[in-house]
Each structure stands twice: as structure tokens, then as C-alpha cells.
Amino acid sequence: MTTTGLAEPFLRAQLETLGLAVEYVRAEGDTLYRRGEDGREIPVLDLVGGFGATILGHHHPEVTSLAQELLAAQVPVHAQFSLHPYAETVARRLNDILRRETGDPGPYLAVFANSGAEAVEAAVKHAELDRGLKAAALLERIGESIERARRAARDGAPLSPAAQRLADGGDFEALAAAVTAVNRARAEEPPVLLALSGSFHGKLIGSVQLTHNPAVREPFRALAAPCRFVPAEDPETLAAAIAEERRTVLGLALCGGAVDLVEHQLPRLCALLLEPVQGEGGVRPLTAGYAREVQRICAEADCPIVVDEVQSGMGRTGTFLASSAIGLRGDYYVLAKSLGGGIAKAAVTLVHHGRHRPEFELLHSSTFAKDAFSTLIAARTLDLLEADGGALYRRAAERGERILKQLSGVRDDFKDVVVDVRGRGLMLGLELRDQSDSPSPVLRELSRAGVLGYAAAGHLLNAHALRVFPTASAVTTLRIEPSVGITDARIDQAEAALRALCEVLRAQDGERLLGR
Numbered sequence: 237m238t239t240t241g242l243a244e245p246f247l248r249a250q251l252e253t254l255g256l257a258v259e260y261v262r263a264e265g266d267t268l269y270r271r272g273e274d275g276r277e278i279p280v281l282d283l284v285g286g287f288g289a290t291i292l293g294h295h296h297p298e299v300t301s302l303a304q305e306l307l308a309a310q311v312p313v314h315a316q317f318s319l320h321p322y323a324e325t326v327a328r329r330l331n332d333i334l335r336r337e338t339g340d341p342g343p344y345l346a347v348f349a350n351s352g353a354e355a356v357e358a359a360v361k362h363a364e365l366d367r368g369l370k371a372a373a374l375l376e377r378i379g380e381s382i383e384r385a386r387r388a389a390r391d392g393a394p395l396s397p398a399a400q401r402l403a404d405g406g407d408f409e410a411l412a413a414a415v416t417a418v419n420r421a422r423a424e425e426p427p428v429l430l431a432l433s434g435s436f437h438g439k440l441i442g443s444v445q446l447t448h449n450p451a452v453r454e455p456f457r458a459l460a461a462p463c464r465f466v467p468a469e470d471p472e473t474l475a476a477a478i479a480e481e482r483r484t485v486l487g488l489a490l491c492g493g494a495v496d497l498v499e500h501q502l503p504r505l506c507a508l509l510l511e512p513v514q515g516e517g518g519v520r521p522l523t524a525g526y527a528r529e530v531q532r533i534c535a536e537a538d539c540p541i542v543v544d545e546v547q548s549g550m551g552r553t554g555t556f557l558a559s560s561a562i563g564l565r566g567d568y569y570v571l572a573k574s575l576g577g578g579i580a581k582a583a584v585t586l587v588h589h590g591r592h593r594p595e596f597e598l599l600h601s602s603t604f605a606k607d608a609f610s611t612l613i614a615a616r617t618l619d620l621l622e623a624d625g626g627a628l629y630r631r632a633a634e635r636g637e638r639i640l641k642q643l644s645g646v647r648d649d650f651k652d653v654v655v656d657v658r659g660r661g662l663m664l665g666l667e668l669r670d671q672s673d674s675p676s677p678v679l680r681e682l683s684r685a686g687v688l689g690y691a692a693a694g695h696l697l698n699a700h701a702l703r704v705f706p707t708a709s710a711v712t713t714l715r716i717e718p719s720v721g722i723t724d725a726r727i728d729q730a731e732a733a734l735r736a737l738c739e740v741l742r743a744q745d746g747e748r749l750l751g752r
């Protein structure tokens with residue numbers, strides 16, 4: 237350990253190695269301030285944007301002043317098990333927005349939470365409750381069908397050839413026991429969770445299993461239900477995976493006077509989760525064509541779709557929901573990050589009423605979720621997003637296009653070090669070329685250790701006062717997620733810094749990259 241400390245000392249040592257161990261003392265708009273040796277504040281242009289949490293920028297004046305007013309007015313933060321009119325306001329506004337963007341009348345019922353991962357888990361928990369209740373209802377109906385068949389058998393109805401085979405030559409009771417055993421075994425199989433390769437849905441015990449990156453997922457695989465990952469933009473593989481997971485259970489019915497077997501589809505698919513623009517997977521938007529196929533396949537299989545808009549939502553990509561721009565409709569939507577206006581911890585899971593289970597409200601809760609402070613901040617944030625007939629969404633799209641154009645210029649001029657630039661609105665990524673075979677031992681080593689993107693971030697911070705970070709699972713992609721307030725001058729500043737970084741990489745100058 238190169239440093240002492242009790243708060244994540246290993247991480248701190250890593251940050252120090254990469255030139256990223258910086259303390260920020262103030263934040264405003266797209267700027268974080270660090271303190272110089274002379275005590276003066278040094279502005280840093282922040283394109284990390286709280287990993288997507290600051291669509292309005294740091295300390296938007298209206299959000300911050302509301303927070304101050306709420307504390308001054310002693311608004312009760314803790315009033316669990318009472319009425320929550322502010323949460324209701326947020327839920328209503330979200331429903332208005334969803335109705336406008338998706339065309340679905342809904343309504344969607346809201347479950348509040350504190351973080352993205354928690355809200356993802358609430359969606360999955362709800363989907364599993366719904367699946368379990370449907371399976372239980374089916375098994376109950378089957379139990380009733382067995383009773384009816386038993387009465388018919390007592391009245392002399394014979395067993396059909398298929399029923400005789402399952403009863404292994406035995407009587408009706410042998411058949412009933414065999415049917416019950418088959419059904420029990422099938423119903424006890426774990427639920428099927430599906431997500432896309434490259435996905436990121438959180439890092440808690442349940443949600444980390446839905447996050448594709450094996451390095452963060454596998455150490456914890458024994459703790460929660462595993463997920464089946466399918467490649468993005470490949471509907472055939474999704475359809476094949478769903479077909480493979482299909483299970484039926486058996487019921488009995490009278491057919492032509494004989495007791496016969498009937499197959500029923502067992503609800504096994506808990507949910508398919510997807511991000512309309514994969515964020516931590518390297519900023520990869522899904523296409524409208526793929527979304528259409530996913531919608532069709534999931535509707536046919538009755539597989540609920542959980543649209544994770546934790547990073548892409550709240551107007552970042554030019555519409556409130558990134559999914560609405562590609563025509564993807566969710567049974568569940570998950571929002572977090574910018575919902576808290578850049579200062580509160582707020583998240584919400586929206587459940588389509590067609591799947592909603594009232595029982596869930598008594599089964600799931602969290603002390604801080606739905607508190608007046610975070611929901612009032614969320615309501616004000618939604619007001620700001622929706623003001624002036626959606627001017628903010630148009631601005632996010634316009635700013636994003638401008639940045640993308642400038643980044644594309646960088647890519648065109650530095651094809652040897654930049655692989656790709658991509659994204660939508662203010663959710664953009666610039667992918668650096670892998671340097672594992674670089675003639676520079678430093679670049680080679682950084683690349684092979686998976687920290688080239690972090691070293692680039694350290695260089696941009698220390699040489700150009702620009703804060704960017706790689707995405708969590710695709711570590712050579714630099715994430716660019718400023719606020720809607722980003723100015724032309726700051727975009728130009730970022731472009732100049734990225735061009736300077738590319739010059740250093742083109743020169744294969746590892747020492748300079750590390751500021752030595």
C-alpha cells in the first residue's frame with residue numbers, strides 16, 4: 237500500500253498510481269474545482285457527470301435552492317407508513333411523460349428506491365413475484381383438473397395410451413402421482429433471467445448477476461439467481477434461448493371419454509433486462525430494428541421487459557426515455573441517477589398496471605425510499621426537464637450532435653489511436669485503440685493491465701484539467717456525459733484536450749502519458 241487510510245485504501249492507491257487521487261472541493265455546472273498548492277481553486281471540466289447523474293449539471297441553482305428551502309422548512313424526511321403526496325406527484329408526472337413518449341396509456345405504478353441497483357432489483361423481485369403467483373395459479377388449476385379426472389376415473393373412464401405410459405401401467409392414482417412429481421420438479425427449476433452481453437444493471441447481490449462483466453459478477457455467482465446473457469442485436473439467439481428455456485407442466489382432461497394428458501406452458505421467464513443505450517458496456521445504442529424484434533419475441537413468450545434507463549433516461553439522449561426513440565416499450569422502467577437532480581439519492585421502478593401485483597407493496601420497502609426530500613427534489617427535476625415544451629430534450633440532442641461531430645473529427649484525424657466514437661445525445665463514448673502490442677513498454681503494460689483508459693483519464697486531468705473516465709466494463713472507451721448546459725467553449729476545450737491525448741498516444745509516449 238502506498239498510502240495509509242481506512243476508506244478503501246486499495247482504490248486510493250490505484251488512483252494515486254494513475255494520477256487520479258484528487259480531492260474536489262466544489263462543483264457547479266460542468267465544473268469540479270480542486271484546490272491548487274497556493275490554495276486557489278482550479279476548475280476541472282467534468283464530462284463524467286456523476287456517471288450520468290448530473291443532466292442538469294452540478295448544483296443546478298433551482299435544485300440547490302429548493303434543497304435549502306426544504307431543510308429550512310424542516311420538511312419531514314422520515315414519515316414512513318404515512319401518506320406521501322410528493323411521491324404521488326413524481327409518479328403522476330412520470331406517467332404523463334411515459335404516456336406521451338410511448339403512447340401506452342399505462343398507468344405504471346411506482347416503487348421508490350435509493351439507487352439504480354436497488355431499483356433494478358425491485359423490478360426483478362416484482363417480476364418474480366408475478367411469475368410465482370402465475371405459476372401457483374396454474375398448478376392450482378391443474379390440481380383441480382386432477383380432481384375432476386379422479387372422479388371420472390372412479391366412474392369408469394379409462395386412461396389414454398399416453399396417460400397409461402406415464403402411469404407406467406398403474407392405475408389412476410399412479411398417474412396422478414406421476415403427474416404431480418413431474419410438475420413439482422419442473423416448477424422447482426430456477427426462474428430464467430435474460431440480459432444482453434455487455435450489460436450493466438448494478439452491483440448488489442442480485443443485480444451483479446445481471447451485469448455481464450465476469451470479473452465483477454463471477455465471485456458472487458453462488459449468492460443469487462444466475463442470468464443467461466445473449467448478444468445484443470441478435471434476435472435469433474434471443475428467440476433460441478427462450479425456446480430452450482421453455483417448460484411445460486401436465487394437467488389431466490377427459491378426451492373422447494378417456495383420462496388424457498394436456499400440456500400447459502409453465503411461466504419460467506422472469507424478465508429480460510436491457511439498456512436502450514448500454515452505458516458501462518462502452519456506450520452502445522440498441523437499434524430500432526432490434527427493439528422491434530425483442531418486443532415481438534418477448535410478447536410471444538410472455539416475457540416481461542425491464543428497460544433499465546438508469547443512465548440513459550431523464551432526457552440524456554434527447555428524449556425523456558432513450559427507449560422511446562427506438563420504439564421499445566417496457567413492462568418495467570427503471571430510473572435513478574439524474575432523477576435526484578444531481579444532489580438527492582432517488583430511484584424508481586415503474587411497473588405496468590397489467591403486471592402489477594398489489595401484494596408487492598407489503599413485501600418490499602426501504603427506510604429512505606420515497607422520503608419527502610428526495611421526491612420533492614425529483615419533482616422539481618422533472619419540472620425543469622419538462623419546461624418550455626421540452627426545450628431541454630432538444631438541447632440535449634443538439635449539444636450531443638455537436639460533440640459527436642467534433643469527436644468524429646478527432647477519430648478521422650487519429651484513426652491510428654481512436655477506434656470509434658458513438659452514442660446518442662449526451663451519452664457518448666470515444667473508444668481508444670488497444671495498445672497491448674505497442675512498442676512503448678509503458679503503453680503495453682497499461683493496456684495489458686486493463687488501465688490504459690484510466691491512465692488516459694489521469695493524463696487529461698493533470699495536463700488539460702479535463703475529467704473523463706472509461707466506462708466500467710469496456711475500459712478503453714472514454715465516457716462523455718456532460719450536462720445540457722455544456723457550452724461551445726467547453727466542447728472546444730474538451731476536443732483540444734482529446735486531440736492532445738491522441739498526439740501522445742500516436743507518439744507512443746508512455747512516459748508523457750503518465751506525466752513523467
Ligand code: PMP
Binds near residue numbers: 287572
Ligand atoms: N443500471 C445502469 C444502466 C447503470 O448505468 C447503473 C450505474 N452505472 C446502474 C444500473 C446501477 O446504479 P447505481 O450505481 O445507482 O446502483
